[in-house]
Amino acid sequence: MSLNIPKNLKYTTDHEWAKLENGIVTVGITDFAQSSLGDIVFVELPEVGTKIEKGTSFGVVESIKSVSDLYSPVTGEVVEKNSDLESSPEQCNSEAYNSWMIKIKVAKPDQFEELMAPSAYEEYCQNSH
Amino acid sequence: MNKVTLYDSHKKLNAKFAPFAGWDMPIQYQNVKDEVLAVRNAVGVFDVSHMGEFFVEGPDTYAFLDYLLPNDISGAAMGKAIYSPLCREDGSIVDDLIVYKLDAEKALVCVNASNIEKDFLWFQKFLKGYNCTLTNQSDKYSLLAIQGPHTIQTLKKLGWDDADLGLEYYACIERADYIIARTGYTGEDGFEIFCSHQFVQELWDKLMELNVKPCGLAARDVLRLEVCYPLYGHELSDEVTPLDSALKWTIKSQKNSYVGKEALEKYKPKSKLIKLTLEKGIPRADYNVLNDKQEVIGKVTSGTLSIILNQGIAIARVDLAKANQSSLFYVAIRDKLYEAKETKKPFVTGGHL
Structure with missing residues (x-):
């Protein structure tokens, strides 16, 4: 299986991708995640202003047959959510890395550095088969 | 984990597998939505070889099944398939199943994969005194369900026997190589074909050549739920009776006796x-x-x-x-x-x- 893992992002063990720009972490789910889930038909995201903790659930993605939690890669406050995904959840399948879900004003920037680098994530995916 | 005969064929189609009732079953191929739409609008095929097949054979075949099951088995015409719950004396549901009346002394009973052992023990318990045999032949049979409005034209292209394709809804017939019935779990027209492991491979390959959509258990579950067919372990269970489960139509109170009759006649849902x-x-x-x-x-x-x-x-x-x-x-x-x-x-x- 060839994996689509962009080099400019960091990754979680729960298959979220994260990007840090000016103290804001943008979060979505990886190509591996969307492919394992199958047809994504529903996305539930937190409201702007919600405080979230690293490793805790901030929302869900649902395929026709399953419900999966989304886990925050960092601690902070939600400053933006991608409402487009709530009306067009299938974007998560077709463009996983353009389908960002939330932007978090990060409270502890070190937490971003602790996330997996692309090479480590690739190895992680290959071992999780 | 049990593997169906067509396991490698499913693997080649990049099916996603998941454990179901002790079997490693194809859950979906590419996309559940397309699989559901293929069955509603064209034709799809499901490998449901995990299902259980019992045979009851002998002069008392229908006397036995009629006592065991609340629905009217004896009264149905030869060559018909009859859906029925299987109940305990207290009315609780052991399983739901279909009886296929193959001939005067032979019936096929198709049961849920998860309940094969439980059902077989329950059947055996009531066999004494009836001049018939009960065998569990689940290992010998594969089962394909071909479902959707284009089923007939697809099977015609395969040169399938017109006599089979003319079967009425919920009718069945046994041939040398297979048992075919106009039954299914999708609400659409279609057939279920019980056959040997060798026959199933040939049939599957021909269906794939005709671009019949392979469909997994995920699509099957959406299809059955859209038309409100119950599923054992969800709508039906050991904890409830047919009268709690919209199956009053399967309880034939005019029958003199059947397992669970007394309890069900008194039962208030x-x-x-x-x-x-x-x-x-x-x-x-x-x-x-x-x-x-x-x-x-x-x-x-x-x-x-x-x-x-x-x-x-x-x-x-x-x-x-x-x-x-x-x-x-x-x-x-x-x-x-x-x-x-x-x-x-x-x-x-x-x-x-």
């Missing part, structure tokens, strides 16, 4: 199944259902996004008294309540005969 549609949110099994007073009155037994309606649908088991006074329902999805409308008719009307 405590709960019932209702059908709910949601404008927003996708209901799932075990989510709480609330009435208009926002009291919890039961749980979703099966839920999904309907592909045809593009909205959440659910069957729920609810307390009879508390549900009957309510005109509005809610389903609790995570920490929010979503309005749900009760509907009396199936969510989708299939195109079967």
Whole structure:
């Protein structure tokens, strides 16, 4: 299986991708995640202003047959959510890395550095088969 | 884990597998939505070889089955298939199954994969005194369900026997290489073909050459739920009777005796199944259902996004008294309540005969 893992992002063990720009972490789910889930038909995201903790659930993605939690890669406050995904959840399948879900004003920037680098994530995916 | 004969064929099609009743089964191939739509609008094929096959043979075949099952087995014409629950003396449901009346001294009984051993023991318990044999031949049979409005034309292209294709809805016939029945679990026209492991490989390969869509158990579950067919372990279980489960039509009170008759004749249902549609949110099994007073009155037994309606649908088991006074329902999805409308008719009307 060839994996689509962009080099400019960091990754979680729960298959979220994260990007840090000016103290804001943008979060979505990886190509591996969307492919394992199958047809994504529903996305539930937190409201702007919600405080979230690293490793805790901030929302869900649902395929026709399953419900999966989304886990925050960092601690902070939600400053933006991608409402487009709530009306067009299938974007998560077709463009996983353009389908960002939330932007978090990060409270502890070190937490971003602790996330997996692309090479480590690739190895992680290959071992999780 | 058991593997179906066609395991490698499914693997080649990049099927996703998941354990189901001890079998490693294809859940979906490319996309559940396309699989559902293929069956509603064209034709799809399911490998359901995990299902169990019992044979009852001998002069007392139908006397035995008629005593064992609440539905009218003896009274149905030869060559018919009959759906029935299998009950205990107290009316609780061991399983649901289909009896195929192959000839005067031979019936095939198709049971759920998860219940094969439990059912076989239950059948055996009542066999004494009847001049017939019971065998579990589940290992010998593969089973394909070919379903959808284009089923007939597809099988014609394969040169399939016209006599088979002329079978009525819920009729069956045994041939040298297979048993074919006009049955299914999708609400659409179609056939189920019970056959040897060798025959199934040839049939599958021919169907793939004709671009019949391979469909997994995920699509099958959406299809059956859209037309409100019950599933054992969800709508039906050891804990409930047919009278709590919208199966009153399968209980033939005019029969002199059958296992569970006395209990079922006295039984007052405590709960019932209702059908709910949601404008927003996708209901799932075990989510709480609330009435208009926002009291919890039961749980979703099966839920999904309907592909045809593009909205959440659910069957729920609810307390009879508390549900009957309510005109509005809610389903609790995570920490929010979503309005749900009760509907009396199936969510989708299939195109079967």
